[in-house]
Amino acid sequence: MNKxxxxxxxxxxxxxxxxxxxxRMFEELEDGSIYEWILGVNVAKVKEVIQKPENIYKTPGLPxxxxxxxxxxxxxxxxxxxxxxxxIKEPKDKTGKYxxxxxxxxxxxxxxxxxxxxxxxxxxxxxxxxxxxxxxxxGGKVVGVIEVEDGKLLLLLDFEGILDELGMIKxxxxxxxxxxxxxxxxxxxxxLDDSPVARKIIRQxxxxxxxxxxxxxxxxxxxEFLENIKKEAQEEGVxxxxxxxxxxxxxxxxxxxxxxxxxxxxxxxxxxxxxxVINTSLSDKATVDKAKFVKADAHLVKFDTKDLLHIxxxxxxxxx
Numbered sequence: 001m002n003k004x005x006x007x008x009x010x011x012x013x014x015x016x017x018x019x020x021x022x023x024r025m026f027e028e029l030e031d032g033s034i035y036e037w038i039l040g041v042n043v044a045k046v047k048e049v050i051q052k053p054e055n056i057y058k059t060p061g062l063p064x065x066x067x068x069x070x071x072x073x074x075x076x077x078x079x080x081x082x083x084x085x086x087x088i089k090e091p092k093d094k095t096g097k098y099x100x101x102x103x104x105x106x107x108x109x110x111x112x113x114x115x116x117x118x119x120x121x122x123x124x125x126x127x128x129x130x131x132x133x134x135x136x137x138x139g140g141k142v143v144g145v146i147e148v149e150d151g152k153l154l155l156l157l158d159f160e161g162i163l164d165e166l167g168m169i170k171x172x173x174x175x176x177x178x179x180x181x182x183x184x185x186x187x188x189x190x191x192l193d194d195s196p197v198a199r200k201i202i203r204q205x206x207x208x209x210x211x212x213x214x215x216x217x218x219x220x221x222x223x224e225f226l227e228n229i230k231k232e233a234q235e236e237g238v239x240x241x242x243x244x245x246x247x248x249x250x251x252x253x254x255x256x257x258x259x260x261x262x263x264x265x266x267x268x269x270x271x272x273x274x275x276x277v278i279n280t281s282l283s284d285k286a287t288v289d290k291a292k293f294v295k296a297d298a299h300l301v302k303f304d305t306k307d308l309l310h311i312x313x314x315x316x317x318x319x320x
Contacts, residue, residue, distance in 0.1 A: 016260040019043040024115040027088035079110040104281035127254035187316040193250040219256030246316035263294040
């Protein structure tokens with residue numbers, strides 16, 4: 001029996017698939033009709049879906065979109081009212097009754113929703129860019145859309161971006177105390193992330209450390225970039241690692257996720273010379289196992305400046 005036989009299907013990372021929780025929010029429109037928002041979040045970020053706690057305690061300093069904090073299991077966590085963030089009018093009989101408890105970026109957060117429907121397994125290639133009107137309505141916090149039954153659209157929300165907007169994730173901000181680089185080692189680094197917020201943070205940290213950064217938004221764009229770099233290196237008679245010394249890739253990206261991208265890089269005789277670090281908001285064991293399975297060189301949880309710089313200097317190819 002080979003290694004793959006021990007892995008559940010969702011860990012067969014070459015499948016370029018993910019599982020999402022399909023949940024609903026309802027909006028009362030001006031004409032009195034009800035609009036049903038079909039929304040989704042990656043199962044890997046979800047600890048559980050529960051009934052909304054009766055005891056939610058207001059604490060000072062929280063944004064208006066946060067109802068307060070509640071004790072869930074052994075953790076006291078903030079409870080975000082998604083309807084308030086979306087700026088939608090809730091129907092009287094459809095107020096939030098459930099909470100999706102999520103864990104990512106080393107934080108646990110509760111999101112109040114109207115209804116949890118089902119788990120869907122989808123391919124990253126089925127995720128498309130959102131129409132501008134929808135993306136604008138939700139403040140640019142839709143990472144992708146998926147066509148579901150009857151031609152309706154399911155929207156994948158950028159919860160990291162939402163919580164960053166609310167000022168609720170400490171590690172999202174660049175550490176202002178980060179010293180200027182004290183090392184002479186400067187690297188050319190390719191980062192893959194579909195989140196503009198994430199790319200900006202990573203770029204700021206790494207540029208302050210003296211490195212040159214290239215950015216793309218998906219695994220597909222990452223492979224195209226590497227093909228161009230390979231061609232340049234061949235024309236100049238140098239090795240590809242003279243051009244790029246490290247790749248840092250997110251996992252969740254439309255079109256081609258970071259695990260499939262990493263697998264393809266490691267299977268290519270030229271690209272595989274470049275170390276790949278999986279950089280994700282997920283810290284669960286399953287995600288770490290997936291990163292190892294596709295032969296990623298390291299796994300990093302967003303966004304710890306110290307950890308990021310340590311990983312860069314540990315794994316980037318040294319050129320002397």
